[in-house]
Amino acid sequence: MRIGAHVDPAEPLAEAAARGADLIQFFLTDPQAWTDPKDREDAEAIRTAEIDVYIHAPYRINVASSNNRIRIPSRKLLFSHAAGAAKVGAKGLIVHGGHVEKADGLDAGFDNWRKTFAYAAEQGGFATPVLIENTAGGDNACARRFDNLARLWDAIGDYEVGFCLDTCHAHAGGEDLLDIVDRVKAITGRIDLIHANNSRDGFDSGRDRHDNMTSGEIDPELIVAVIRAAGAPALVETPGGAEGQGADITYLRERLA
Numbered sequence: 001m002r003i004g005a006h007v008d009p010a011e012p013l014a015e016a017a018a019r020g021a022d023l024i025q026f027f028l029t030d031p032q033a034w035t036d037p038k039d040r041e042d043a044e045a046i047r048t049a050e051i052d053v054y055i056h057a058p059y060r061i062n063v064a065s066s067n068n069r070i071r072i073p074s075r076k077l078l079f080s081h082a083a084g085a086a087k088v089g090a091k092g093l094i095v096h097g098g099h100v101e102k103a104d105g106l107d108a109g110f111d112n113w114r115k116t117f118a119y120a121a122e123q124g125g126f127a128t129p130v131l132i133e134n135t136a137g138g139d140n141a142c143a144r145r146f147d148n149l150a151r152l153w154d155a156i157g158d159y160e161v162g163f164c165l166d167t168c169h170a171h172a173g174g175e176d177l178l179d180i181v182d183r184v185k186a187i188t189g190r191i192d193l194i195h196a197n198n199s200r201d202g203f204d205s206g207r208d209r210h211d212n213m214t215s216g217e218i219d220p221e222l223i224v225a226v227i228r229a230a231g232a233p234a235l236v237e238t239p240g241g242a243e244g245q246g247a248d249i250t251y252l253r254e255r256l257a
């Protein structure tokens with residue numbers, strides 16, 4: 001089972017080595033900015049490295065939005081980051097499910113997602129496989145509650161689209177981790193990546209604060225069970241830098257061995 005971490009983008013290969021990570025995830029730009037990625041000098045080194053690479057798209061992206069001034073630049077940013085991710089040989093581009101402004105706008109939000117993939121398909125597809133991630137908060141989120149996730153997949157499931165399951169987001173978002181892999185797979189048919197995070201907050205709190213394996217509100221054995229059931233690569237997005245994340249990776253490896 002391959003285990004890794006979300007790392008600082010400055011020297012991702014050195015960060016991977018410091019953690020003994022099998023895979024890494026990083027941002028290509030400031031995650032809070034509307035910025036297209038620049039070419040990286042270490043692109044070839046990353047592309048040819050032993051470790052698997054995933055890129056996390058900026059948080060600003062919300063292709064579900066009914067607001068043109070958010071949706072259209074979001075779509076462009078998703079495309080440019082998929083292209084940038086391909087240059088480092090990424091196996092996936094992780095993007096949050098997004099949300100709509102009003103509860104009665106969800107149907108339009110799912111349709112905006114569909115249009116994003118339809119447009120991409122016309123262009124020959126995204127340069128890197130897009131993995132939609134479940135989110136923790138908000139009342140009008142496309143991928144917080146799994147009833148909405150099912151409606152999202154009804155809209156986009158015919159396209160080539162993957163899924164990233166975040167254990168902190170599921171717990172804080174109000175989806176029980178027990179049997180969650182079966183429930184996700186009944187909807188999406190796949191789990192491509194696990195974001196293995198504990199949560200500083202309680203069940204259904206709607207808060208998105210990650211914690212280390214043995215110090216959060218989730219029984220860490222449940223996180224282990226999710227990874228085992230999914231049979232997918234997992235990475236931690238937890239605090240504490242190389243030391244904290246290294247301990248989390250060791251914890252998971254020992255129990256998954």
Ligand SMILES: [Zn+2]
Nearest residue numbers: 133166195237
């Ligand atoms: Zn995550």
